[in-house]
Amino acid sequence: MRSERGDLIAILQEVQARFGYLPEEAMRQVARFVAVPESQVYGVATFYSQFRLTPGGRKTVRVCQGTACHVQGEAQILAAIKKEMGVVPGTTAPGGDFGLETVACLGACSLAPNMTVDGDVHGQLTPAKAVEIISRLVEKR
């Protein structure tokens, strides 16, 4: 009982790895499996920023807003992505090519400013470079 409850987060992580988000029905099943109230599963899913309750884009772009990246101009990068691609953090590009998120430090601060595309770090960005990398995600369709 104890260890299963402790595994709730890990199980949700696996569900999300499979579906890209946490579908409602999957959360219900997890609740039954781990034997905790559905409300608790929902509580955990909404507490941790890693979990998403709606499908994201085909790729996930995360722009770092950590201190080192902030000092090196993260705001200009986000502004350029918004201007050129019309996408703001927390939303998905039209057509679902990529979802844009922000993250507080990727741990690659020496290369600031940084972003990741599906986990791969792109460092020493300029606004133009960031837009170029993201444009490629769209063109690839």
Place this chain on the structure above:
Amino acid sequence: MGKLTGLLKRRGAPETHTVLVCQGTGCQSSKSDQIQAALQQEIVQLGLSDRVKVKSTGCHGFCQRGPTLIIEPDGIFYTRVKAQDVPEIARCHLDDGQIIDRLLYQHPGTLEAVSHYHDIPFYKKQQRLIMRNCGQINPEDIQDYLDTGGYQALRNVLSGMTPEQVIAEIRRSGLRGRGGAGFPTGQKWQFCRDSAAPQKFVICNADEGDPGAFMDRGIMEGDPYTILEGFTIAAYAIGASQGYIYVRAEYPLAIKRLRIALKQAREHGFVGDHILDSDFSFDVTIKEGAGAFVCGEETALMASIEGKRGMPRARPPFPAQSGLWGQPTNINNVKTLASIPVILTRGAEWYSSIGTETSKGTAVFALTGKIANSGLVEVPMGTALRQIIYDIGGGVPGGKSFKAAQTGGPSGGCLPADFLDLPVDYESLTQAGSIMGSGGLVIMDEATCMVDIARYFLSFTQHESCGKCVPCRVGTKQMLEILKDITTGKGRAGDIDLLVRLGNSIKVGSLCGLGRTAPNPALTSIRYFRDEYDAHIRDHRCPAGVCQELA
């Protein structure tokens, strides 16, 4: 040197090389894995396989110059290596013994090329204890760790020391926790040892949530074995049979390497039942975080391991009495645990000879921001900020002037140039209004707006506040709103005093360290950079030219 090695070869001396290719997160982002594969292929083609060995390592620390590689035994350091440089490295250096000048590190001041790793100012002034193996060993091969004397400390402990003796030695060393608060480690272990219970736990805090900090990541990616060894010794000292390593989800490579290290340690009998044929059994589980800064706080972290929302709770009871699942639990930071093996092999006396009166050993900093040489830096406690920023870091680039050094992340503060000669240790930084924190050191220049930085940190802590206690939940929001007003030209006379009053009440009233330290960035910047606040409020001007609405 190039000529010398060239000569050696011509005389027919067998010339063997080991190429250490950094495979840390930084260098991998600039394709060091492809460089290594290409190098391997080139070596085979040139028929050099019997005398050239290529080895993956973790982070060398000088991430900004990546991808980096070191060619041993001479210690030649190549920076910003690209795939197209590989054939030349193989032919000219590895086959012919000629150093390739254009890939060497260039001293930013003298523009002179420095060929040897140890002569580069970035490394020369460091003292690497915690990171002694980082960049040297293959972090995915336990044999490499064993070859450097790894697991000798655990052997010594299990074959001839009682838990009490281990604790006494750690107490004598003066080691203090590297997770931020600097609590004496030996004393903490003693509390947990003294709590009687059938089951106890140890936790390695590898959540590293401070934005702008990646020390723990570097160590996990570069030398996961030393963390595991220290962790096992901690478990023995307090009498725990189960341990959890709680790692940030944003660190996939660190998680992968810890898993490999754990598997190998288990195969070698360093983890599991009857470790090294002793009566001591200990197992380790790796837990991935899910993106919540507050989970770095120890009570929130334990709630998260239990599968709950990561909410902190009031202390006492302290984890040493009632922690994970209500059992006595000891929790330490990655760097604290990584210090244990080296303390026990070299002795408490040696360790306590390094550092200052109250802070022993070394401090690891992630030196970032407006700095010429950015990366991971390890120096003795008590080293002056000036030495770290100028001698090691090479100063502020682009002809700009230094404005502030930010330590302690969202719990810390920004120190102005007056503090450059401050010897850095726990006490001196606290006295200056900041904190040691876990090691983030972000350098800011004249183009950084201190009010914007205060707003930045408050928006971070406000966002990460778990919402359980009112002072933190509501108070940080109020502070943030005021700071937003100031940075958008809507600041009012009296705002500064209001920020100070609010900040001080949040500090006393909050439940956990997040709230109790959240006002620090604003309070220190008011203390040292009040004129910038005045310029924003009174003159509607941002002296650094950062705040768009005031430009």
